[in-house]
Amino acid sequence: MLYGICNLSIVPLRAEESNQSEMTSQLLFGEAFEVIEKQKEWSKIRLTFDNYEGFIDNKQYTEITEDFYLKLKTEKQYFSGEMIDFITNNKNELTTIPLGANLPFYNAGKLQINSELYIYEGAVLSEEKSKNKIAQTAFNYLNTPFLWGGKTPFGIDCSGFTQMVYKLCGYKLLRDANQQATQGEVLSFIEESEAGDLAFFDNEEGEIIHVGIILSDYHIIHAHGKVRIDTLDHSGIFNAELQKHTHKLRIIKKMI
Incomplete structure (x- = not known):
């Protein structure tokens, strides 16, 4: 080898x-x-x-x-x-x-x-950080442009974003959103989630195609066009600028 x-x-x-x-x-x-x-x-x-x-x-x-x-x-x-x-x-x-x-x-x-x-x-x-540091770390990537396959502050995709934030906090996530969705513990309701948990979203065929990091007060930070903060509800991600839901919620998972 x-x-x-x-x-x-x-x-x-x-x-x-x-x-x-x-x-x-x-x-x-x-x-x-x-x-x-x-x-x-x-x-x-x-x-x-x-x-x-x-x-x-x-x-x-x-x-x-x-x-x-x-x-x-x-x-x-x-x-x-x-x-x-x-x-x-x-x-x-x-x-x-x-x-x-x-x-x-x-x-x-x-x-x-x-x-x-x-x-x-x-x-x-170099050290594992407490869960409350995940959201704080995620803000470092705010306004980073979306780039398919990207993993840096100069271009990043949705799962690259979640993977890198967790990596910087001392935890391992798999690379793609559908792979990350196999990790962690399922939460039944948004109300059970904490800042730092992950929310996954699917398409019409039921395939997981998007992921973001849950923030407090029903918000989410995710890479869509750029790394941005939107509202999260039981239906999915609501974009206030577009006045519509852009992603359909599939599952919420607690990783740590």
Whole structure:
């Protein structure tokens, strides 16, 4: 088995081995993965964090040894807490990193990929946070434009948004909304929910296609056009600007 790690700021994960293929997700700096199949220009990979699979350009990652990979899996996880920042290597070259980027083997401002050492002087996140911090963390992404497959403050989709907010608070969610809906504990009514719980929404075929984070006082923050705050009721999400419901409520789940 081959292993790799993202050593660039933000790298697209694609549905097929082509730059024209749909971007299904993104890798942020420091994210590790298994290489399922390596071809001439593309590799099919499985991300360590959530087991999500897709194709990545071979020019946009670096291979790591099995020993490095296994140590990385067991090490305490550290993430960048800055909206955007940079790291420097021993050649004094800069690499930008976004909010939620991984910091492999972080220790006292230093991190490492293979034999290359980096310096990072920004805020670091590493601990599980209390549930009441989830909504507060979500506000960091307010007004971020919607981007299918996105996971950063410069473009994010609905499930990327919920996954990243939970990640920054120290919890793991799967990547897609329908996958996240298999996690957690079902709540019967909105009245039972707390800020930080997740609400899921379906289409006419009954497929879960959207997710958002419940706030207090019957509001929800979610990525729809942009990360925005709307009203939540028993029917779904009500958009006051459009004066209509935009999403049909399917289920509410308590994740922590």
